[in-house]
Amino acid sequence: MQQTYIRDLAAQAGQEVELRGWIYNFRSSGKLKFILLRDGTGIVQCVLSKKEVSDEIWQASEDLAQETSVVLRGKVNADDRAPGGFELWTSDLRVVGRAVDYPITPKEHGDAFLLDHRHLWIRSKRQHAILRVRHTLVQAIRDFFDGRGYTLIDAPIFTPAASEGTTTLFETDYFGEKAYLSQSGQLYMEPAAAAFGKVYCFGPTFRAEKSKTRKHLTEFWMVEPEVAFMELPELMELAEDFIVHLVTRALERNRADLEILERDLAKLEAVQKPFPRLHYNDAANTLKAKGVDFQYGNDFGAPDEEALVADYDRPIIVHRFPAAIKAFYMKPDPEDPSLSLSMDVLAPEGYGEIVGGSQREDDLEVLERKIREHNLPMSAFDWYVDVRRYGTFPHAGFGLGLERTVSWITGVRHVRETIPFPRLMHRLKP
Amino acid sequence: MQQTYIRDLAAQAGQEVELRGWIYNFRSSGKLKFILLRDGTGIVQCVLSKKEVSDEIWQASEDLAQETSVVLRGKVNADDRAPGGFELWTSDLRVVGRAVDYPITPKEHGDAFLLDHRHLWIRSKRQHAILRVRHTLVQAIRDFFDGRGYTLIDAPIFTPAASEGTTTLFETDYFGEKAYLSQSGQLYMEPAAAAFGKVYCFGPTFRAEKSKTRKHLTEFWMVEPEVAFMELPELMELAEDFIVHLVTRALERNRADLEILERDLAKLEAVQKPFPRLHYNDAANTLKAKGVDFQYGNDFGAPDEEALVADYDRPIIVHRFPAAIKAFYMKPDPEDPSLSLSMDVLAPEGYGEIVGGSQREDDLEVLERKIREHNLPMSAFDWYVDVRRYGTFPHAGFGLGLERTVSWITGVRHVRETIPFPRLMHRLKP
Numbered sequence: 125m126q127q128t129y130i131r132d133l134a135a136q137a138g139q140e141v142e143l144r145g146w147i148y149n150f151r152s153s154g155k156l157k158f159i160l161l162r163d164g165t166g167i168v169q170c171v172l173s174k175k176e177v178s179d180e181i182w183q184a185s186e187d188l189a190q191e192t193s194v195v196l197r198g199k200v201n202a203d204d205r206a207p208g209g210f211e212l213w214t215s216d217l218r219v220v221g222r223a224v225d226y227p228i229t230p231k232e233h234g235d236a237f238l239l240d241h242r243h244l245w246i247r248s249k250r251q252h253a254i255l256r257v258r259h260t261l262v263q264a265i266r267d268f269f270d271g272r273g274y275t276l277i278d279a280p281i282f283t284p285a286a287s288e289g290t291t292t293l294f295e296t297d298y299f300g301e302k303a304y305l306s307q308s309g310q311l312y313m314e315p316a317a318a319a320f321g322k323v324y325c326f327g328p329t330f331r332a333e334k335s336k337t338r339k340h341l342t343e344f345w346m347v348e349p350e351v352a353f354m355e356l357p358e359l360m361e362l363a364e365d366f367i368v369h370l371v372t373r374a375l376e377r378n379r380a381d382l383e384i385l386e387r388d389l390a391k392l393e394a395v396q397k398p399f400p401r402l403h404y405n406d407a408a409n410t411l412k413a414k415g416v417d418f419q420y421g422n423d424f425g426a427p428d429e430e431a432l433v434a435d436y437d438r439p440i441i442v443h444r445f446p447a448a449i450k451a452f453y454m455k456p457d458p459e460d461p462s463l464s465l466s467m468d469v470l471a472p473e474g475y476g477e478i479v480g481g482s483q484r485e486d487d488l489e490v491l492e493r494k495i496r497e498h499n500l501p502m503s504a505f506d507w508y509v510d511v512r513r514y515g516t517f518p519h520a521g522f523g524l525g526l527e528r529t530v531s532w533i534t535g536v537r538h539v540r541e542t543i544p545f546p547r548l549m550h551r552l553k554p
Numbered sequence: 555m556q557q558t559y560i561r562d563l564a565a566q567a568g569q570e571v572e573l574r575g576w577i578y579n580f581r582s583s584g585k586l587k588f589i590l591l592r593d594g595t596g597i598v599q600c601v602l603s604k605k606e607v608s609d610e611i612w613q614a615s616e617d618l619a620q621e622t623s624v625v626l627r628g629k630v631n632a633d634d635r636a637p638g639g640f641e642l643w644t645s646d647l648r649v650v651g652r653a654v655d656y657p658i659t660p661k662e663h664g665d666a667f668l669l670d671h672r673h674l675w676i677r678s679k680r681q682h683a684i685l686r687v688r689h690t691l692v693q694a695i696r697d698f699f700d701g702r703g704y705t706l707i708d709a710p711i712f713t714p715a716a717s718e719g720t721t722t723l724f725e726t727d728y729f730g731e732k733a734y735l736s737q738s739g740q741l742y743m744e745p746a747a748a749a750f751g752k753v754y755c756f757g758p759t760f761r762a763e764k765s766k767t768r769k770h771l772t773e774f775w776m777v778e779p780e781v782a783f784m785e786l787p788e789l790m791e792l793a794e795d796f797i798v799h800l801v802t803r804a805l806e807r808n809r810a811d812l813e814i815l816e817r818d819l820a821k822l823e824a825v826q827k828p829f830p831r832l833h834y835n836d837a838a839n840t841l842k843a844k845g846v847d848f849q850y851g852n853d854f855g856a857p858d859e860e861a862l863v864a865d866y867d868r869p870i871i872v873h874r875f876p877a878a879i880k881a882f883y884m885k886p887d888p889e890d891p892s893l894s895l896s897m898d899v900l901a902p903e904g905y906g907e908i909v910g911g912s913q914r915e916d917d918l919e920v921l922e923r924k925i926r927e928h929n930l931p932m933s934a935f936d937w938y939v940d941v942r943r944y945g946t947f948p949h950a951g952f953g954l955g956l957e958r959t960v961s962w963i964t965g966v967r968h969v970r971e972t973i974p975f976p977r978l979m980h981r982l983k984p
Contacts, residue, residue: 127783129703129751144783146748146945164751164782165703193945221916221946243745243937244944246707252749259706266696273559273595276689277676280975281711281735281758282773284983296726296735298772299764303982305711305726305735312975315673315984318576319682321559321594327758328711334729342728343712352594353557353574486651507673507984514674515576515623516651545710545742552733553714554745554937 125197130166133210136200143168143212146247147192147223149230157185159214161196162247170196170212181217191223191247242545243554253381254541257374258530262326264373265347265526268366269324274349277316279309279325284504292332294342305330308523310453313350314484314511317519324349336549337426338538339476341527343547350521356465356483359520360441363469363479364399366524367439371395374533387535391473394437401441404463407432423449430474439478443467452494454482467522475532481522488512555627560596563640566630573598573642576677577622577653579660587615589644591626592677600626600642611647621653621677672975673984683811684971687804688960692756694803695777695956698796699754704779707746709739709755714934722761724772735760738953740883743780744914744941747949754779766979767856768968769906771957773977780951786895786913789950790871793899793909794829796954797869801825804963817965821903824867831871834893837862853879860904869908873897882924884912897952905962911952918942 128141145163152158155174160167174182188194197216202209227237228244238245245251269276282296282303294305309325316323326347333340349362371392374382382389402410411418416431418424423445424432433440444457447464454464469479485491491512495505530542540546545554558571575593582588585604590597604612618624627646632639657667658674668675675681699706712726712733724735739755746753756777763770779792801822804812812819832840841848846861848854853875854862863870874887877894884894899909915921921942925935960972970976975984 131703144947145751164705164747164749164753191945193947220948221942221944223944226944241937243742243940246746246749255707255750256705262706263696263700266693270689270693273561275594275686276692277685277974278758278775280773280977281760282977282982294726294728296724298724298982299762299979301982312673312984316676316974317594319594319677320685321575328708330711332729343710345708507671510673512651514651514653514656515621517574517623518650544707544746547710547712549729552712552728552731554742 130161130163130168130208132165133168133200133208137202137210138200140197140199140215141212143170143196143198144220145194147188147190147194149190150188159185159188159196161194161212166208167249168208168210168212169206170198170214172214172217176213177215177217184217184219187219187222189223189226190229191226193220193223194218195220239540239546239551240554246544249384251541253378253384254530254534254536255544256381257378257385257534258526258542260374260377261370261526261530261533262345264370265326265524267373268369269322269347269349272322274322274324275316275320277313277320277323277325278327279306279312279348281306281328281330283311294330294332307331308346309348310350310521310523311505311508313348313521314508314519317350317352317521318511318515318517321352322349323351334549338540339426339528339531341539341543341546341548344539344543345526346523347526348521348523350519352517352519354483354520355518356443356467356520359481359483359522360399360401360443360467363441363467363481363522363524364397364439367399367469367479367529368395368397370529371533382534385534385536387533391437392533395472396438399439399441399469400436401443402432404442404444404446407442421446421448424468424470424477426474426476429470429476433470433472433474436472439469439471441467441469450482452498452500453484453491455485465520471528471532473532473535476528478528478532479522479524481520483518483520486512486516486518488516560591560593560598560638562595563598563630563638567632567640568630570627570629570645571642573600573626573628574650575624577618577620577624579620580618589615589618589626591624591642596638597679598638598640598642599636600628600644602644602647606643607645607647614649615647617649617652619653619656620659621656623650623653624648625650669970669976669981670984676974679814681971683808683814684960684964684966685974686811687808687815687964688956688972690804690807691800691956691960691963692775694800695756695954697803698799699752699777699779702752704752704754705746705750707743707750707753707755708757709736709742709778711736711758711760713741722763724760724762737761738776739778740780740951740953741935741938743778743951744938744949747780747782747951748941748945748947751782752779753781764979768970769856769958769961771969771973771976771978774969774973775956776953777956778951778953780949782947782949784913784950785948786873786897786950789911789913789952790829790831790873790897793871793897793911793952793954794827794869797829797899797909797959798825798827800959801963812964815964815966817963821867822963825902826868829869829871829899830866831873832862834872834874834876837872851876851878854898854900854907856904856906859900859906863900863902863904866902869899869901871897871899880912882928882930883914883921885915895950901958901962903962906958907955908958908962909952909954911950913948913950916942916946916948918946
């Protein structure tokens, strides 16, 4: 008999079906057993009555434990009182695999214990909900750019050079040479934009940061669009449209998951255009006015970000950061060359920076001077500067970190729960 | 004035538009210039007449070279004689960036030269066509699994252990520990299948193979579905459906690209269900009958694969390879335990193995014995065997290599052209 998935039960009301899955929970009341079965697509209550089944089947049911794998057959019964509106009147039960002393029980467990058991933890309702939202957002990211005529150009992971400093790079021996794991696909997106006009990459990126905050992973996914002939104001609009699209999609497709996570949906529904835009100078003044201990010229730390977003119900865009704290490839602001044509999007509610981007330096000589000033090896960037040598053009792009975005949208405070198998400074397993 | 993209010109017939892009080619006939402009979405002919424009604009047009970036304005004229059916009657031309001695000219270049200039090579028509097919296939891969209710579970890149031997692993220092770059997400997909039923991962994987064949990259993308309660026969059907879906999508969406690549479309149209299934023993006999020098018990080399697929017009599935040449986690064939419940899909026309998969060992004791027999460290797999400890279940999955699939579908013989920035044994740049 073919397997029916729990999410498809509505179409099978009144029919005999076979369900396959794992025991989520169960209770017994004398001659009746109520089994909560999960199969990855949902949870359904399966009712087993001693007088309706053989002794052998009843006996097998005595052996059930949390996470025992089973195959059940029975009739789908529509019942408004049942969770999900359907239950199974079980006529047959076969144990496939026993589960003795499953480590994750309904009681509370510590973080380290749960992370050590991540391969089992992902079976839980809450982790399910988070990872389903993640899946929706991955789809939404690709749909957004595919739907706007962007070409996907996967960036390489092995790179000979670093785009933003070398202290946070993972290094590997590459047949006798040194290779580094990519921190960003941007350097590759620029020549790709010269080839395809509008491009994006979306893949894992790596930072060997000795950071143990709730916003850092050593391995995380980033999407990076890059657009030929785009300048900073349009880039801010693109980021705005993109983020509204992501939030809208999650609200459309994952309302039930967000409810499991007890996310305040009103806070997500408020995420509409336009996002407030703050010039860096104004942001610095705002912090000063709020009495935050912030030094003009610095990047924002978590407390600064929290103070800045506190007045708004949606993401804010801070633009024109000091050139000195930004990467060499960012174009200076013609109105004040000490600033750069850069922008960050800060999520509301203190979830921090989710987007960083800029218009790129498109003048060959200026870019080469910047590379020298940053003490970067010109030989590593000869191909990159070719974008300016052969038909240069204004262009701009940004990167959005997937895990921080999932964290914000799900309302889950630590990014380690937003990726199936998180990699942290002291966590490489499972 | 807003930018119009060349692919959208049809909707602008008779209108004034602004195009932005690069000079693909041009010719002059006295007082007329015919400029082929490319903008990443297409190529259009732009006609410039000396008597219709100012001296300044005409002067600027004398300065054009291949890959000069320009902004053109003019009226869109429908003309059946023009390539693409439209041309631009140019009224304004502005040079944005010059291009002196662009290195890739219409003459022939050697492979090494083109690979050294990959960042520019991707501007060419042929590379465009290949990478657009790649994009379509990436979408098709995700759509296939998303549409069938699979949950995307991204596998980690950093792993503490190798799933298939350690000789071909890239290693990195991970805060004092050793970490390896993933060769496959499969070990992570199995616990994920216990959580979500049907899952897939799709991301870059790494092999430090000292191989210089046209089928090998050190970094390539792989999609890996894993399905709870699935056994080998259904796995073969899944692979078959999946591959037909991919080829159909490319034919639907990329016919023009495939024509640029001079792909024989009849060969792709022949890719229909059912794919022939060959038991390994029968495949070995076939090779013997064909006089191929093949030793029973070995894996197939390229000449063996070519001999096997020669009789068929579509992919073939070879199943039940000897257990000794397959990974420790594959389940033995109950009818002959020296064989495994494994399968490979071989592409037609000698493009080689594009899919490898198996039903997994689901018995805890057997799996632990296999790990010991393969001299693998049990401590690295304690979490993995938990899938069998807590509610074990039959399950199966496969991996499909993206670049080999693109290579086959586009008819491009070397995988290095099927990924934007290929990584080969001696190639890490650009």
